[in-house]
Every structure is written in structure tokens, then in C-alpha cells.
Amino acid sequence: MKMILAVFSIFSLLSLCHASVVDFCVADYTAPNGPAGYSCKKPAKVTVDDFVYTGLGVSGNTSNIIKAAVSPAFDAQFPGVNGLGISVARLDLAPGGVIPLHTHPGASELLVVVQGKICAGFVASDNTVYLKTLQKGDIMVFPQGLLHFQINAGGIPGLAFVTFSSANPGLQILDFALFKSDFPTQLIAETTFLDAAQIKKLKGVLGGSG
């Protein structure tokens, strides 16, 4: 009895709180977001399922031109990672599959090969190219903001999970930025030295305009 009081008297000191910024800040997609992430769901409404993401158990659809798929669980999809500085995506690479050259503007990436062989690489600011063919269980890290890619290097489907040092790493795919956008062809030519014919050809494929 005295014990109950005891516990109360400590604990009450810690519970006379407003909806507090506690151990986590599960995303509330209905409230405003800011530079640090989404607003926090009221703790009373948080359940374990906010911390669990079940979308990555199945292969993404790789019946496409790149024979690959990227399935993200960033803060926009996975409310539990909001504000925690980490997120994840699933990579599926069918035989011949490629994740085209891309960057994550706001995060470093760590890749774990779960199935198959993957050839991966990145280019540093000094234009050094770092390339490696990775086996099942190998890990590779890609420093923040640098151009990198992954290619299936085996005869079987490749599977990898990539995690990021941010809940919102972003993803800028080079070809989409140039050829799936309305980036004017002449400006692309002037700023990349690519031939206009090449640019127009790829815009035709990827659906870019301008």
C-alpha cells in the first residue's frame, strides 16, 4: 500500500506532462511538417505497428526496362522512423537489372546483399571511381551525396536492403533529373556537353519534355 503511494509519488513527477516530445516522434501526416520532420502523433495513439513496416517482404515489380525496383520505407511511408535519423529501402534486381546512377542528397547509404551478386560503385568528388562486386552477406557504404549505382552481377535475382543515415534521404536518379523532367534540351546540352540528339533520344524513352 505504502509502496503504491511510493511509486506514485515518483512517477507523478514525471507524468504531469503535456503531450511530450518523448523517446520518439511517430509521424502525424495530418499536421504540418518542418525541417526536422513530421509533427508527432499523440503518444496515446501510437501502437507497435507504427514502428513496424511490412511492405518490404515481397519483391518489387521488376518487369520494367531496368529490370529493377526500389521500395522505400522512408519517413513518408514509415511513420516510426520520423526524427530518428534512419530509414530503409528494398532493392530488387532481376537478372540484367540495374539501379541507374543516382544520389541521396541528404544521407549516406549502407547496402547489405541478401541474395545474388551485385556490382556496385560510387564516384568521389576527386573523380575516383570505387567499384566492387559484392557477394551475399557483403556490406558496402556509399558516402553522402555521391553518384552511385548497383547492377545485378549474377545469373539469379539479386536482393539487397539499403539503409540510410536519415529518415528522409531523398533520391535523385540522374536520368530522371535530366530526361524525365522538363529540363530544356538546350540547357542540358550546355551544362553536360551531351549531344542534343542523345538528350532527345533519352527524353523520348523516359518521357521528358522541353
Next chain:
Amino acid sequence: MKMILAVFSIFSLLSLCHASVVDFCVADYTAPNGPAGYSCKKPAKVTVDDFVYTGLGVSGNTSNIIKAAVSPAFDAQFPGVNGLGISVARLDLAPGGVIPLHTHPGASELLVVVQGKICAGFVASDNTVYLKTLQKGDIMVFPQGLLHFQINAGGIPGLAFVTFSSANPGLQILDFALFKSDFPTQLIAETTFLDAAQIKKLKGVLGGSG
């Protein structure tokens, strides 16, 4: 006269602002909060009392089983510290009093002994135990996230102020996490190797279920 204009002409440049994120962000508990803390109260509504917390001048209630009390002034209680990366709590330790083993998930702690003698310690990741009996005026720092405790080591009431490297350090008391929760006894046993009888005994004392 010309002077007045002068001052205006500089100052106006700096005052054509929206409710600005200025030097501080006093917590507005009525608006959404995010990973970085609470929303900011409109500067016009801020008063000096937002920066002053008067709740810690009196002893917490130590007539309880642990003969101790923790009185926090974190961002949920003290609006002025919101976003400033610092907060404080008062520790009262009656003779024989104990602050049980606990962690602060999001902050390092700095303890200042104001009255009495306090035996304090923490355990590092390599399982080294750092123990010290502290005198009045002594300072001890507890690195972020590590298990630590404080015990009254004198015959008189002990008083300390603990400050944190976060406005929202959190507080996870080991016994409460295990025995004042609905953590299933079998799972506790499997993940701590404690005997079920021991677990049930402490759940009985602290009011845990499962």
C-alpha cells in the same frame, strides 16, 4: 530627429519579419510538436516567467519506498528550455534514499551535489563500473544512455541538481520498465535470465502485470 529616422531606417530592415524563429523558441503546448521540440509561442506572448522555473525550490516527497524523489524541469514542464539543448531536475534523497538504476535515452547528465553525500555510479558498454562517493560541491558526469544510479551516502538528506544535454532527456527506470509494465513475465525471464519467481515478486511490489 534625424537620429530617430536613422535608427528606424536600420532597425526597420530587421523588423519586417513574420513571427520569426529568433533567439529562442518558448514551447507552445497547444500547437503540434516535432522531432526538434514544441512549436514556438509567438514572441509577443513570451514573458520572463517562460525562462524561469520555480518548482524546484522545495523538496520532492521522499516518504516512499525509495526514500527519494525526482522533480524534472524538462521541456514538457519548463517552456523556456524548448529547443535549447539543456534541462534540469532536482534529486532529493532522504537518509537511505536511492534513485534506482536508470538511463536517459537522449542525453548525458551532469550532477551537482548541493547537500549531503551521494554515492553515484554508471556502467559502460564494456561493463566497467565507475563508482564514486561525492561530497557537497562535487560534480559527476554520466555519458549518454548508460545505466547509472545515485544513493544517499550520508546520514542526512541529500540534495542534488542534475542537468542534461537535451531539453527532453527522457528517463527509463530499469525496474519500472521491467516490473511496473505489462512486459510478459516469460519474456522478461528469457531476455534477462531472471527467475520467474523474482520477476513476479517485483511485479507485485511495483504493480506490473503480464
Next chain:
Amino acid sequence: MKMILAVFSIFSLLSLCHASVVDFCVADYTAPNGPAGYSCKKPAKVTVDDFVYTGLGVSGNTSNIIKAAVSPAFDAQFPGVNGLGISVARLDLAPGGVIPLHTHPGASELLVVVQGKICAGFVASDNTVYLKTLQKGDIMVFPQGLLHFQINAGGIPGLAFVTFSSANPGLQILDFALFKSDFPTQLIAETTFLDAAQIKKLKGVLGGSG
């Protein structure tokens, strides 16, 4: 055709998002702000003009006592810098112009001289004074939170752009803090050792009270 599907099947994975915290967080001045900055404008409403600030093309009004003007483009004026950790201001210094001793509580400053000669300096915590007369094209950096100043050191108008390591650096002008406020004269005297007559004289000039 197959291509179109292809692109969709990748891209859709990345677009089933809520209004996402993406590459940037353009300030929405109508929503709450927090310690990390303003809420983000919905991406669909963002335009290039949110990232462009055109107010600094013309000289500020220097027909004032200090013969100088500071024109800020901080997050409160320039929505595109919200959350990006950078901002800018234009300094105009007529002949004889002075930017009085001041600090930026939350940022380091980098000054670029665009026209004229500017004598600049700062004082470090150990009371060392760092002074330099800067020519057109020279750069000087002022570490965070330290007292510093700029003075026109040529016969012609001086122009500089100063950038900051924060979207909201703040600006505390020493004379305004002391003499353009309601800081009681006696308290100023006690905490600065300045003579009351000196304090009252400058309050008269700058419009302070108390």
C-alpha cells in the same frame, strides 16, 4: 509502351507519399514554427521564386547616423533558406559608415567585400582583438557569437555581402541592447561599469528608457 510502364513501376514506389519532408522545406509563414525553423509549404505550391531573393540588388538607406544599412535575407524574409543552415545580408557603408559592435547569437559570419575598403574586426573570448582592412574581393570569417564590427575604410561607398551558417543567425547590436531598450540605467551601470551619465546620454540618442 513497355517503357512507360517501366518508369511508372519504379517511380510509383517513390511517389505514394504524404506531403513529404523532401529536399527542402520552404517556409510556410502561416503555420506554426519550431526550434528547427518554419513549417514547410506544400511542395505543390513551391515555385522558383521561393528560392530567389531579389531585395538585395539596391543599396539600403544609409542617410542615417551610422551612415550604414543592414538588409537581411534570413528565413523570416527568404522562405527558401528555411532549414538549410544558410542565409545572407547586404551591408551598405557610406563614407564614414559604421556597422556598430554586434553579435550573431546563432551563427558564424562570412563577409565578402564587393566594393570599397572595409575595416573589420572581432574580439575573441580571451580578449584578443583581430583587426584587418579588407580590399575588394577579400573574405573574412567571424566565429559564432563573438563581438565584431565593420567600418568603411575608403573614401567611397562600401558594399559587402555577409552570409551566415544558419537560416536564422539573429543579430544583437550592443548599443541597441543597452541604449535602445528599457534596460534600467542602474543595472547597466552595475553590469558594465559605465558611468550613468554616459548611459543616459546614449539612451537619449537611441531612444532607450529606464
Next chain:
Amino acid sequence: MKMILAVFSIFSLLSLCHASVVDFCVADYTAPNGPAGYSCKKPAKVTVDDFVYTGLGVSGNTSNIIKAAVSPAFDAQFPGVNGLGISVARLDLAPGGVIPLHTHPGASELLVVVQGKICAGFVASDNTVYLKTLQKGDIMVFPQGLLHFQINAGGIPGLAFVTFSSANPGLQILDFALFKSDFPTQLIAETTFLDAAQIKKLKGVLGGSG
């Protein structure tokens, strides 16, 4: 020819550098380390193998009492992650295997189940317990510094990769902190309310003293 000059004249501006803090800071274990991590290896000595970790392709040894193994690739083992705010470990859980209750003082954790079923859970500061049985491909996030565990919940070996929001997350295993250390039995009893007999029994098992 003119071209070559051209390229040089741009590039030289960017290469008159000292051993620069560039895109990454591969750990040099022979130089001093600091709060932000290890010193950087000279860029000229960096190879792709600094960014690749091959130690996690094989199962850890689970022929032990917990029928489990944790194989870390933190900055102390994996030089390429130094300073990048991310790291990884492999979890092997034989049937009946358990990763005992533990915390990571400096990081949030994201778990990806690669094989088998895993029951995982964490306890929040308010003593709420979040439990879930995870299937192959499921993701769970554990907020920074909170007590959590993983248990094999299937009849087959479980495999998971856990990544962290720090290159140096730390790992404090509760039982090791209490019972594999020289934490005096009486102090453990006073700060956890565990019976001395229980403490001594587990110290006997785990090799603790005091």
C-alpha cells in the same frame, strides 16, 4: 590541347589542397580519435575495400547459452563508415536463440528480418511495452537508448541485419552490465530491488565479481 588546359585550369583550383576533409573520412586506427570519430586515412591510401565489409556473410557462432550471436560492423571494425552516421551488425538466432535485453546508448536501430521469424520488443520511457512477431522481410525500428530484445520465434535459424543511426552505436547488454561486471552485489540489490541470491546466481553464470 586547349581543352586539356581548360580542364586543368578549373580542376587545379580544386586540387591545391592539403590532405582534405573530403566526401568521407576512412578511419586511420593509428592516429588519435575524437568525439566525432577516428582520424581520416590519407585519401591516397583509401581503396574500395575500405568501403566494403565482408565479415557478415557467414553465421556467427550460436553454439552458446543464448543460442545467438551479434556480429558488428561499427567504425571500430569497418573503417569506411567512420563519420558517416551509420553502421550495421548481423544477428544470428538459432532455434530458441535470444538477444538479451540491451540498449544502444548512442543510436536508433533498424532491424530487417532476412530469415525465420523473430519476436522483438522495446520498452518506452513511460513503461509501455511494444512487442511484435516479425516475418521475413519485415522491418522494425527501435528508438535511441531504449531497452529492447530479439527472440527466435520460429523453428528454424533466424537471421537479421540491424543498422544504426551512428557509426558507433555502442551496445550495453543489461545482464552483462549487472552480472558480468564487478558491480558490487549490494549496490545492485539496492538499485534494482533484486534479491542478493538472484544476483549471485547470475554472477556465477556470467562470471561477474563483487
Next chain:
Amino acid sequence: MKMILAVFSIFSLLSLCHASVVDFCVADYTAPNGPAGYSCKKPAKVTVDDFVYTGLGVSGNTSNIIKAAVSPAFDAQFPGVNGLGISVARLDLAPGGVIPLHTHPGASELLVVVQGKICAGFVASDNTVYLKTLQKGDIMVFPQGLLHFQINAGGIPGLAFVTFSSANPGLQILDFALFKSDFPTQLIAETTFLDAAQIKKLKGVLGGSG
């Protein structure tokens, strides 16, 4: 027996480390320091005394013109706080004592009154002055980088502990920056509007030159 192996087989995985950046980074004053703090002492050389500071148990010498003393335990004096984002100082204020107007360029400050009455205040960027007379046990927070002061407001010696949101907050005392330095009198006059006579008078008192 089997158990011992068991424990070893887990633990060894975590101990095949180089001198690791672990839970803390106790300052090694003999090695280089960097922007994040001092280099780390080898874990094997760390003792509990690195985390305990005993210098603040006695009053600082207040037999001086300001009848006050500031006794810091920053990372340069207290090796255990290096890299932990927190530090502390003791303030002694004899009757009539004053801590002159000053700033901490790199940290917010939290003051706890332990004895006596203290009148404290700070000035915000918008020149609002926030003043309060604090009683024993009251807390006041001073946002980063803003001018603030403390004055004994009682008839008895005042004692306070101030903690900071940085291991290295810095301390810039306004009068020392202006009048205990070699800041040229003419430049001070031009950038503060103070009369040359006033400046020279205070330089005479505080020992400034120029």
C-alpha cells in the same frame, strides 16, 4: 563451463576492436584537438576520477572589485565532459557582487540558485530585456549567445551553479572585450558611440591598452 564459452563467443565479437570511440571520449590534453573537442584518452587509462570534478566545492575568491567569482569546469578543466555537450561553472556572489554583462558564444546557460537571492537578466535580439529576481531553488535559462548578467540581490553571499549546452561554451565578458584588451580606443568609440574619456577611464581600471 559451456556457459563460459557461450559468453565469450558473444563478447569476443564485440571486443575485437581498435581503441574505439565508445560511450565517451575523455579528453587527452596531450594529443591534437579538433572542432568537436579533444582527442580521446585510451579507454584503458580512463578512471572514475575523469568523470568527477572536485574543484567546485569551495567558494571562489570574491575579494575583488566585482565581489564575485566564476569557477568553470569546462572541457579544458574537466576531461570527462569532452564531447558530451554539457559543462558547468560555479558562481559566487558576495553581497554587492556582480557577474558583469557577458555572453557564451557557443551555448545556452541554465542557472540554479543554491543560496541567497540573485537578480538575473538577458537581452534578446529585439532588445527586449528579461529580468527576474531569483530565490533559492529557482532556475533560469539564458538562450545561446545573448548578453546576460547576474547580481547578488540579497544581503548574504549568493551561490549558483550554471550549466551549459556545450562542453566548451566560451565566455566573453563585455568589459574585458572592450577595456581589458588592446582594442583601439578610437575604434571602440566609433563602433559603440561611447565617449573616448569613458573608454580610457575603464581601460585604466581594467588594464586595457590601445
Next chain:
Amino acid sequence: MKMILAVFSIFSLLSLCHASVVDFCVADYTAPNGPAGYSCKKPAKVTVDDFVYTGLGVSGNTSNIIKAAVSPAFDAQFPGVNGLGISVARLDLAPGGVIPLHTHPGASELLVVVQGKICAGFVASDNTVYLKTLQKGDIMVFPQGLLHFQINAGGIPGLAFVTFSSANPGLQILDFALFKSDFPTQLIAETTFLDAAQIKKLKGVLGGSG
């Protein structure tokens, strides 16, 4: 006399320091660097010239294929910005000059047009292109890590200063990464969909191999 003691007795408390991490950390290029930047030069050896960079007063050499030059003052060139989270570069754009498409992996960029007209743009992760022709005095911000460019849009030489939210922003020029490196032509083709002929043509121009 008493005064002198007075000052000493305060100040001494603040000066019994080791080479302290004070207000700044001027780069010492002879000591190891780490993730947070270079080691700090001993305060006694720091001079005002460490905080001043005079290299940007003159135009870079634009007699090259892109008719442009980038002159950086990053921490590797400008020791005073080390650890301060800001740096700068000068852009010279002769008529017809172009800064090719590039990213800064670790920083946001703020551009100030000082002379001429500049057409600038960036592409966001959702492939939206933000384009603007900037006049003298206009400011544009480029969020971290996104592809962007600048082109002279007037008949006269263009001059701009760009500042960054990091002392070490990095610079990855797309064409150099692809065509001035040893990135194998086949891998570029597979990861960009560019025709091999196009790749080889540009490698011929820029000096790439593979």
C-alpha cells in the same frame, strides 16, 4: 592595485586551461584531421590572417572550354573556416561561360550575383526543374546535394560569390565524374542509358579512360 588583483582573480579561473577548444579551431594542416574537420592550430599561433582569405579578389582563369572558373575558399584553402560550418567560392563566367551540372554532397549553396546576368537552376528529387535568370544583386539558394548549374546570361563577364553551409561542401561535377574518370564506358552506359559513342566522345574531350 586591488583592482588588478580583482581582475586577475576572476580571469585566472578562466585561464588555467590546456590548449583549449575555444571560440574557433583554425586548421592545422600538419596534424591529423577527422570527420569534424582539421585539428586546431594552437591559439597562440593564430593571427588575423587565418580569418582572412585574399585569393578571391581577382578573376579566375576563364580562357578554357567552359569559359568559367571556380575558385574555392573551403577549409582546405582557408584555415579560419575550419569547423565553423561555412565556406565560399568565387565564380567567374566569361560571356558564354558555363558552370556545368554539379552537386555539393555535403552542403546547401547560396549564390550572390555581383556582376552581369546569370541563368541558374537546380533539379529536385521529384524531377521538378527550378530555373531563373538572376540580375546583379539577386540571391538564389540551392538545397543540399541537388544537381544545379550556372550560365552567363548576359553579354558581359558574370561574377558571383557562392557560400556554403559547410566548411567542406565538396564539389562533384557530373561530367568529370563520368568522363574525366576511369569509370568503365560499359558501366556508364548501363547506368545512364547513354550511348557508348557519346560516352567515348566526351571521355576524349575531358581525358577520361576505361
